């Protein structure tokens with residue numbers, strides 16, 4: 031597996047091959063990331079993974095400082111998966127003139143769910159993903175539906191800027207007990223981890239209840255809130271999966287429904303969701 035640290039080398043590598051599957055990450059890899067890598071392996075001649083903990087997308091500096099890093103371990107996992115190149119740019123390489131003041135913004139979409147609580151987060155995500163696409167030049171790029179809002183925004187950006195890349199959404203991967211895999215889970219104590227299970231349990235129950243009580247949205251929302259107590263919840267509700275608007279009446283619209291939660295456990299911000307059709 032080739033390790034690439036500069037944009038110049040990445041561009042040269044990309045120029046030599048035009049069928050690259052790309053998986054951008056912030057590292058501290060787990061099975062969720064590896065599921066994207068395996069999909070990319072199956073669908074492309076070459077697979078490039080990037081690891082860059084992007085300061086521009088952390089609205090909370092403490093979260094950035096505490097973000098776990100283990101490049102040697104990550105590189106071992108990626109090598110074992112048969113990844114062709116690992117792109118590991120430094121901060122200086124990515125932002126030689128500091129973080130750009132240019133903002134890529136979808137006003138309505140970014141005002142909902144995580145966007146409403148993390149000012150500047152998605153602007154930072156779109157900028158880095160856009161630039162990574164420029165350097166890696168992938169034919170296809172793989173994103174987890176765990177970060178559903180992020181996937182939606184990146185897909186729209188690629189379409190609107192006519193970036194020549196297919197943005198592929200991949201299923202959310204869970205632990206055997208249901209907890210959504212996340213690099214941040216490592217910051218939870220054993221007790222915290224148990225508390226965090228409430229999130230996936232509440233979501234899976236909401237999904238089951240949804241088919242039985244579709245006509246009773248207030249009941250469904252109340253149940254979800256009750257099941258998450260006493261966690262510190264940022265948002266938890268039923269959303270139109272295309273616009274991310276909170277659904278007020280299922281009888282008026284019959285969209286694909288996203289049930290999504292963001293909550294804090296031991297100061298760690300966790301997100302999870304399920305899609306219902």
Ligand code: AMP
Pocket residue numbers: 054055056057062063065066172173174175176177200201202203204210211212213
């Ligand atoms: P991150 O390193 O957290 O920026 O994540 C990199 C990519 O992995 C993103 O596309 C995430 O959506 C995806 N990802 C993270 N956790 C999971 C998971 N549990 N299941 C599926 N994809 C995931």
